[in-house]
Amino acid sequence: MTVHAGTAAPYEDGERAVIRVVLADDQVMVRAGLRMVVEREPGLEVVGEAADGAEAVELARRLRPDVVLMDISMPRLDGLAAARRLLGAPHPPKIIMLTTFDTDENLYAALKAGTSGFLLKVSPPEQLIKAIKAVASGDGLLDPAVTTRVIAAFARRHEPVTPPRLAELTPRETEVLRMLARGLTNAEIAGRLFVGEATVKTHVARVLMKLGLRDRTQAVVFAYESGVVTPGSPAR
Template sequence: MTVRIVVADDQAMVRAGLRMVVESEPGMEVVGEAGDGMEAVAVARRLLPDVVLMDISMPRMDGLAAARQLLGGPNPPKIIMLTTFDTDENLYAALRAGTSGFLLKVSPPEQLVEAIKVVAAGDSLLDPAVTTRVIASFAGRHEPVRPPRLSELTPRELEVLRRLARGLTNAEIAAELFVGEATVKTHVARVLMKLRLRDRAQAVVFAYESGVVRPGVEAG
């Protein structure tokens, strides 16, 4: 099955380079390009790609705003943010937007190809430990806001969410709660569904920003 990709970057040479890398890999196809955020939204909504490679800094609408529009709409693609600078600010912004991760533009071609494969398969590019560290650092700057939908979680689902916020894997959560991994997987799926979140990274953001866990406090 071919992975369909849209490339969004305001530099034509960068788009050409990304296209060359992607289309040298069997099973991947660039189906469209965009030179700014507004065009990226329009192209992705028209072509319905599996993955969008999205530059953070673009004219008219930046990549993060474009990502939010796409991820908030029907049939959202997986989005990999492309950036020149490896900063926690960029990573946190990408996480809050609900993207599958971000990649430096100077990354080697094989890393780009692997990233596309990972997100196309439904996984996140982000290391759980890094994700938790960054979110804890930035979320702690604001007073938590407890959304009403948090009350939809059962006590056990709340325990699972707290452990997700610590960056634990399903196996680690299962060991702490003395249940099977399959049970944990079911709980995680229900947490994401009830809170209307796309993935574990968004669950970590939600846990900190809602006050379920607090920076510097061990989640129990």
């Protein structure tokens, strides 16, 4: 386990908030490569490394990073189990799952667990940086095309169940949820509804609060599993 000395809480570098990252992968060379990519970007810092899921949980709980890059397949405790432990605790970090294969079962399990998204290990460096910044700012849907494909594929296997809390949404909030589930950005939703992006952000925040969801990714999973959208239906 590698830890950088310093405060465990987020801090400011001048006027710019530093995004604190923990790397969790059992391969030393992979961690070294990730560290090089992350620390080359201004405003990002790797504060620790873990070689398995159990170390990742302990490290993240102690250092309280903003983002954890978590390999799905690791010894002692795999990445999904580690993610579930962290996400079930107060003030969890954002978690991006790293995987070698674009396997729908793994990706759906990661989304279902409440992770903010996933990346293939072969993704280009700029995509990794974009993903870290996106989830740190509260955006969860890293790849709408792949994410909605995965969720839709699994939604077809089960009958939708409508939770009572869905009735708490207004018609407009339900409409926003439907568009979120189709992978539309705030700007795209604003364009379709003829409102400002600030208004859309307010709607999204209320949807997440009323449904008890952590981020946009969980909102997408919820929308499919509750039948708000169905596989193949168009965004409106």
